[in-house]
Amino acid sequence: MEAVQRFTELSRQVMGFIYPNEIDIQWSILIVVYPYITGLVAGAFILASLVKVFNVKELQPTYRLAMLTALAFMLIAPLPLQLHLGRPERSYEMFMTPNLTSAMAMFGFVYLWYLMLVLLLEIYFEYRRDMIVWSSETTGLRKWLLKLLSLFSTDISEKAVAFDKKTVKVITIIGIPSAFLLHGYVGFIFGSIKANPWWSSVMMPVVFLFSAIVSGIAMVMLLYMIVKPLLGGKIDMKCLDKVASFLFYAVIVDFSIEVLDFIHRLYESEESIKILSQLVSTKLFMSLVVLQILLGMLLPLFVLAVIKILKLQEEVRKLLYFVCGLLIQLGIFSTRWNVVIGGQLFSKSFRGLTTYKMEMMGIEGFLVALVLLIIPFVILSILLKLLPPWKKEELTGN
Amino acid sequence: MERRDFLKNLCWVISAGGIMGGLTADAWATILNKDYDTTKHYYGMGIDIDKCIGCGRCMQACKTENDVPAAPFYFRTWVERYVIKTDNTVYVNTINMESVEMPDVFPEKEVLRSFFVPKLCNQCDHPPCVQVCPVGATFKTDDGVILVDSKRCIGCRYCIQACPYGARYLHPETRVADKCTFCYHRLVKGLLPVCVEVCPKQARVFGDLKSIASPLGRFSRMNKIHVLKPSLNTDPKVYYANLDGEVN
Numbered sequence: 001m002e003a004v005q006r007f008t009e010l011s012r013q014v015m016g017f018i019y020p021n022e023i024d025i026q027w028s029i030l031i032v033v034y035p036y037i038t039g040l041v042a043g044a045f046i047l048a049s050l051v052k053v054f055n056v057k058e059l060q061p062t063y064r065l066a067m068l069t070a071l072a073f074m075l076i077a078p079l080p081l082q083l084h085l086g087r088p089e090r091s092y093e094m095f096m097t098p099n100l101t102s103a104m105a106m107f108g109f110v111y112l113w114y115l116m117l118v119l120l121l122e123i124y125f126e127y128r129r130d131m132i133v134w135s136s137e138t139t140g141l142r143k144w145l146l147k148l149l150s151l152f153s154t155d156i157s158e159k160a161v162a163f164d165k166k167t168v169k170v171i172t173i174i175g176i177p178s179a180f181l182l183h184g185y186v187g188f189i190f191g192s193i194k195a196n197p198w199w200s201s202v203m204m205p206v207v208f209l210f211s212a213i214v215s216g217i218a219m220v221m222l223l224y225m226i227v228k229p230l231l232g233g234k235i236d237m238k239c240l241d242k243v244a245s246f247l248f249y250a251v252i253v254d255f256s257i258e259v260l261d262f263i264h265r266l267y268e269s270e271e272s273i274k275i276l277s278q279l280v281s282t283k284l285f286m287s288l289v290v291l292q293i294l295l296g297m298l299l300p301l302f303v304l305a306v307i308k309i310l311k312l313q314e315e316v317r318k319l320l321y322f323v324c325g326l327l328i329q330l331g332i333f334s335t336r337w338n339v340v341i342g343g344q345l346f347s348k349s350f351r352g353l354t355t356y357k358m359e360m361m362g363i364e365g366f367l368v369a370l371v372l373l374i375i376p377f378v379i380l381s382i383l384l385k386l387l388p389p390w391k392k393e394e395l396t397g398n
Numbered sequence: 399m400e401r402r403d404f405l406k407n408l409c410w411v412i413s414a415g416g417i418m419g420g421l422t423a424d425a426w427a428t429i430l431n432k433d434y435d436t437t438k439h440y441y442g443m444g445i446d447i448d449k450c451i452g453c454g455r456c457m458q459a460c461k462t463e464n465d466v467p468a469a470p471f472y473f474r475t476w477v478e479r480y481v482i483k484t485d486n487t488v489y490v491n492t493i494n495m496e497s498v499e500m501p502d503v504f505p506e507k508e509v510l511r512s513f514f515v516p517k518l519c520n521q522c523d524h525p526p527c528v529q530v531c532p533v534g535a536t537f538k539t540d541d542g543v544i545l546v547d548s549k550r551c552i553g554c555r556y557c558i559q560a561c562p563y564g565a566r567y568l569h570p571e572t573r574v575a576d577k578c579t580f581c582y583h584r585l586v587k588g589l590l591p592v593c594v595e596v597c598p599k600q601a602r603v604f605g606d607l608k609s610i611a612s613p614l615g616r617f618s619r620m621n622k623i624h625v626l627k628p629s630l631n632t633d634p635k636v637y638y639a640n641l642d643g644e645v646n
Contacts, residue, residue, distance in 0.1 A: 007470050017478075017490040019517075019564030023471045026555040026568065086553015086573030090533075093552055099534035104556050107532070194630055195526060195562035271646075348564050349646055351490055 009357075015282075016352025025344045025356045028364040030080040033372050035186045035208065036336045037077050040376075042183035042209070043216010044070040045119070045175060050246065052172040058242040064389035065227065066220045067126065071119050072380035078111060080372050083363055103189050114182045118175040124149075125164045125171065127387050129156050145386065183212040190339060197272035198279070198343040203261040210254040215332035217247045222325040225318065227384065233395035237314055244321050248304040251328070255297055275350045283345050283353055288338045296331010300324040431586040436540035440607040441580055442635035443594070444617035445516050447642070449601035452477050452514035454494050456593035456602065463581060463592040470495055472567045474578040475518035475593050480644060482511045488644055515645050516602065518593070519544060519565040519578035520626060520634030527557035527566065536575065542607070542635060543582055548574045562627050563634075580604075607635070 010023050048066035050056045082088050098105035128150055135146035184205040190196075191204025221243045228235055266273070280288055303324050307317055346353050359365035460466060460475045473492075481489040481504055491500045493514070504512075525544050527536050535551035538544050546557075551574035558566040558575060569576040581591035589595075594604040605614025614637075621639035627646060638645075 004469060011495075017492075020471050020473050020476050020492045020495060021558075021564050021567040024568070026558050081554075084554075086555070086568055086575075087551065088553075090550070090552045093533040093535075093550060097534055099531050101529045102532045102556070104530065104554065105532035189556075193526075193530075193560055195560055344559075348562055349490070351488075351646075 010355060013355040013357075014352060015278075016347070017349055018347035018352040018354050019349055022347050022354055025341065025354070027340055027344060028084065028356075029341075029358055029366060029369045030084040030364050030372070032333070032336045032340045033369050034077065034080040035183075035340070036215070036333050037073050037080070037372075037376065038183055038186055039208070039212030039215045039332065039336070040219050041070045041074045041077065041114075041119075041216070042179040042212040043214065043218075044073070044220050045179045045216070046213050047217050047220050047243070047246070049172045049176050049179075052169055053176065056242065058238050059246075061228075061236050061239045061390065061394070062220055062224050062243060064126065064387075065224055065384075066216075067119070067123050068383045068387065068389060069220055069223055069380060070216075071123060072376040072383055074115055074119055075379055076372060076376045078107075079375075080369070081107070083368060083372075103185065103192055106185060110182055110185055114175075114178050118171060118178050122168055122171040122175060123387075124151075125167045128153060128164050129161050131387070132156050142386070149386075180209060184209050190343065193343075195348060196343050197265075197270065198276060198346070199339070201261060201265070203257065203264065204339075207254075207257055207261055210250065210257055211332050211335050214247065214250045214254045214328060217243060217250055218325045218328040218332075221247060221321060222329070223380075225322055225325075228390070228395075231384075231388070231390065231395055233390055235318065237317070240318070240321060244304060244307065244324075247324070247328070248301070248308065251297060251301050251304070255301065258297075272350050275346045275353070279342060279346050279353060283355070284338055284342050287334045288342070292331050292334040292338055295327055296334055297328075300327045300331070430583055434586040438608065439541040439585075441542050441585065442521070442605065442607045442614055442637060443518070443580070443591070444603035444605070444614050444621075444623075444637045444639065446601050446603070446617075446621070447513050447515060447638060447640040449599045450477065450514040450516055451599055451601075452479055452493050453598060455596045455598065456516060457494060459592045459596040460578075463584075464579070466576070467570055469570075472570070472576075474565075474576070475516060478515045478517060478645075480511070480513050480515060480642065481509060482642075482644060483508050484510045486510070511642065513642060515638075515641075516593075517563065517565070517626075518636060519561075519580075520563050520632065520636045521578075521580060523633035523635060524631060526560040526562070526630075526632060530556045530560045532556065539582075541585075543580050543585070544577075545579055545582060546575050546577065548572055548576070551575050562630050562632065 007023065014023070044066045047059070048063050048070065051059045051063040082091055085091055094105055095108050098108075131146045131150035132154060133156065135143050135150065138146070187205035187208030190199040190208075191201050193199045221240070224240065224243070225235060265276070300323075303320055306312075307320055312320070341356050344354075345356065361367060454477055457473060457476055460473075461468060464474055466472055466474050477493045479491055479493050479500075481500075483489070483504065484507075489500050489504075521542065521544050523542070525536075525538060528538055528544060531537075531551075532554060533550055533552055535547045536544065536557050537547065548569075553568060553573045553575070555568055555575065558568065561577075566575050566577040568574070581589070581593075584591060590604050591602075594602045603613045603617045605612035605617070607614065609615060617639065618637060623637045623639060624641040625634040625637060627634075
């Protein structure tokens with residue numbers, strides 16, 4: 001009876017004709033959260049790699065913070081997928097008997113590669129010396145935790161530290177294509193669905209990748225502005241301006257690619273163009289045109305350009321950077337929403353649009369999604385306590 | 399136990415788990431009927447649009463036979479009603495489903511063409527659902543039928559996204575993907591799919607593509623055959639006669 005009631009409610013919001021099995025949206029808010037989170041991981045790592053590989057000295061203060069941010073989000077990344085599965089207790093099958101023709105089957109391997117061989121290893125070598133020093137300076141649980149995390153190594157000789165430094169650089173170099181792979185592959189999952197013209201595009205992995213870079217840089221920028229003063233430090237304006245600069249360029253590239261993708265779709269305009277334009281002008285108008293493009297992209301782009309041109313005061317710059325960071329997060333989350341949900345709102349008969357009613361409480365509902373978005377910050381705060389990103393003298397400014 | 403032995407045993411347990419995880423395509427048929435030889439058949443279905451009267455008996459019979467949820471959505475097979483008016487506007491709905499927009503009756507002089515189109519899983523020769531399934535729960539049998547191993551499916555719904563025909567759904571009780579199997583449990587016993595059996599107008603023709611004398615062989619000789627969404631190159635094995643270009 002409940003099902004019939006839900007059906008009647010949903011069918012009232014259906015426009016035109018849809019296939020009968022299409023009344024339910026298959027990939028819900030959790031699948032929106034998933035690419036958003038992995039995007040932040042990839043983006044934060046790319047920012048970190050600017051320091052280690054491309055030697056952008058000004059960004060040094062954000063390096064460790066970016067790495068820890070990437071790790072905090074990475075640890076949560078598989079959770080939305082797991083919670084979304086119809087039979088989560090069988091997820092291990094993906095590792096045991098992966099179907100090698102499926103892009104999704106690669107998830108576990110790409111994930112493990114990135115987590116184990118890139119993030120954890122790089123963070124280990126970056127912090128190894130400090131962990132040994134810190135563990136000798138403190139007592140109790142923290143001491144043992146640090147000892148454990150440093151894998152009980154004790155060598156802080158110059159030679160060993162030099163080796164750490166070199167290794168970090170090598171891992172970062174391997175990490176850059178890995179970060180591209182991680183998020184490019186998430187885009188590939190959507191881009192390779194030929195049956196869905198909103199997704200099926202070779203540009204999809206590229207669009208995913210650049211929006212990931214944008215969101216990651218913006219997130220680290222926000223966190224830097226919040227965390228550093230919280231820990232008693234002062235925001236390094238040179239660093240912040242540089243981060244904002246990179247953010248500005250990344251948004252320009254991202255925007256150009258998205259526009260190119262859009263023009264490509266229009267130019268190709270097959271049988272699907274009618275329904276897609278209907279989709280954009282009705283169901284996705286708010287989230288695509290207003291949130292993603294106007295507020296999430298053009299406005300921050302404009303503001304960042306203004307900051308670059310006019311020599312604004314430090315405090316004003318800080319405020320504007322902060323607002324831009326928030327707007328960009330909003331925009332990139334909308335990007336994920338528009339891809340994932342938008343791609344399911346039109347029927348594969350190309351004759352109608354269905355609707356997505358987000359649950360509030362259910363396992364695939366709003367609250368779970370919200371919790372999933374909050375947990376990484378909790379993890380990050382623990383990581384920051386355990387592995388401080390800045391040394392005491394950096395915080396006091398000496 | 400020595401470390402070496404432990405590791406060896408661990409490898410055994412893991413690989414045994416992998417093997418237990420699923421049956422081979424062939425083993426399925428053998429479980430259902432041990433005398434059945436999958437290599438001797440290759441199945442397809444023919445549908446004559448001109449014969450379908452939209453009575454919906456196939457939809458009902460399918461739901462009963464295959465434990466498809468009774469709710470007014472979720473179908474392994476359904477029938478679409480098309481009304482094309484003289485001004486070339488097209489109305490489509492699924493019969494037996496409440497429709498907000500489409501009237502039951504149109505003034506006769508306004509109607510250019512009107513017909514019914516039964517739909518089901520197209521049992522593609524190049525099935526996108528099989529390609530994308532991350533665990534191999536969706537597979538193609540040797541006799542050309544696409545099945546879902548419900549004991550293995552993890553319910554990720556990638557296959558539902560990949561199917562261009564809207565033929566798959568997530569079963570609300572088992573929480574795994576479900577779709578038409580051509581009534582595979584009947585086929586291996588030499589019976590017809592239930593939708594074919596109950597059709598009062600013989601609009602559905604079932605047969606073996608390996609046999610030129612089967613009803614399907616005759617059907618394709620006597621009619622010009624079309625498939626749905628041919629541009630996607632999925633090579634469906636559900637063949638339509640008298641299909642209107644409006645149908646997709």
